[in-house]
Amino acid sequence: MKMGFANNIGKYHLGRTIGEGTFAKVKLAVDSITAHYVAIKIIDKHMAVESNLKSQVQREIRNMKLLNHPNIVRIHEVIGTKTKIYIVMEYVSGGQLSDKLSYSKKLNESEARKMFQQLIDAVDYCHNRGVYHRDLKPENLLLDNHGRLKVSDFGLSALHKHGDILTTACGSPCYVAPELLTNKGYDGAAADVWSCGVILFELLAGYLPFDDCNLIQLYKKISQAEYTCPPWFTRRQKKLISRILDPNPKTRITIPEIMEDSWFQMDYMPACGYESDDKICLNDVNAAFDVIQDEAAETKMPKSSSFINAFQLIAMSHDLDLSGLFEEQEDKKQRTRLGSKHTVNETIKKIEAVAMDASLSVERMNNFKMTMHKQKMTRCSRSCYDLSAEVIEVAPTNCVVEISKSAAELRMYTEFCKSLSSLLTENSSASLQKQELKDIGITSRKTQEIGSSEKKNSRVNIHLRGYSSS
DSSP states (O other): OOTTOOEEETTEEEEEEEEEOSSEEEEEEEETTTOOEEEEEEEEHHHHHHTTOHHHHHHHHHHHHHOOOTTBOOEEEEEEOSSEEEEEEEOOTTOBHHHHHHHHOSOOHHHHHHHHHHHHHHHHHHHHTTEEOSOOSGGGEEEOTTOOEEEOOOTTOEEOOTTOEEOOOOSOGGGOOGGGGGTSOEEHHHHHHHHHHHHHHHHHHSSOSSOOSSHHHHHHHHHTTOOOOOTTOOHHHHHHHHHHSOSOTTTSOOHHHHHHOHHHHTTOOOOOOOOOOSOOOOHHHHHHHHHHHHHHTTTSOOOOTTOOOHHHHHHTSTTTOOGGGTSOOOOOOEEEEEEESSOHHHHHHHHHHHHHHTTOEEEESSSSEEEEEEEEEOSSOEEEEEEEEEEEEEETTEEEEEEEEEESOHHHHHHHHHHHHHHHTSOHHHHHHHHHHHHTTOOHHHHHHHHHHHHHTOOOOOOOOOOOOO
8 A cells, every 4th residue: 555545445545635625525546456546536425415416416427427538537437335425537637727827827829729729629529429517617627747638527517419408507607608697598518618718818818807806797797798808919819719708609609610710720639539338327326325315315304496506596686687688588577586584385375375365366386386366357347466476495494485477456466575575574483473372362462472572582594505406
């Protein structure tokens, strides 16, 4: 055993930690048979299941197994134990491209072009196999000891057929394509191309084209492609970057067109990828996760299929929604968003209670959506009230409720939202005691006294957690 390698997993001797995230860490290891170094990503199964990350882990493994290219980090094997999953990968010794940029600032034209050519080769290979990375940035680009670039970290990648529309907004703010900010569908290939353009600008300039400490200002700059090229950029560099950083994904340059660009073509030596087996077996990973889920089934709180990530949370505010910067809104419904200090089920019950008070009939569309309807007849006219409500879970005891009005008097709609808002912001324990006291016939005055006392001694802390899904 080599010095510094104390623990074993299979034939691998584990060494120092070379990377660490929220749910996983990466350790340097050595293959005891070949004496070659490998990188092993160690994922805690319990934490992955409880955080709803099973599908993300499986997706990362599957997509990496599909890819065999000189400019993409290779996955060798997956080892499962009772508590951990070990993803054994190619070790890339030169560190992250972001580290190189931190001390080199910018690269010379020849070196930047070589890095960009390798990046485009790798991304083109991925797209031809239906894999869209969705988180391309210098931190996820590694360099080997020969200076060759390797794309890594496929945790946010998606596997889709060419032309399919993706809906999950994910990635890193400075590198994200503008169409992801509209909270609508997008083309994964065009989104990856935008990120490549941001990286090219950074390689040549030494700084980001879009950067702002205010996230909303940053997204406005991205949506309008507001950037300034430094004076040393050549005409051909500016032309290529402007075609990549086109805020309209339909007119944005494609990878085949990038490869035909005269600046890109200089000293270009394309790398050759290999065909991989499309029938990837995940039985070992599935079985490992299934055991964990069976053990936790009775104690685990049910997860909403309607968790939101940071991009969606931003888009839920009228002040922060940037969709108007891209196209006119087709949906003319009036919407109101309310916060709830209750679980999903409690929130739904409160919506139904307010609807009943307003004499609205309620119809459940699914676990998190409902419609409310009422027809009012007079001798001279007939009016129709149509409202809908959707509950989105932000944390186990905190939700966002979106109320939409397609047909209703504004006064009635406003009163409904006001009544619901008042009910949703009540402390859950206080409102529960009010209901219990009401049920056994205690007077409303006494109920209010108890509710008031509870509010004085209670405090609710809201914890927002961001999720990415596919």
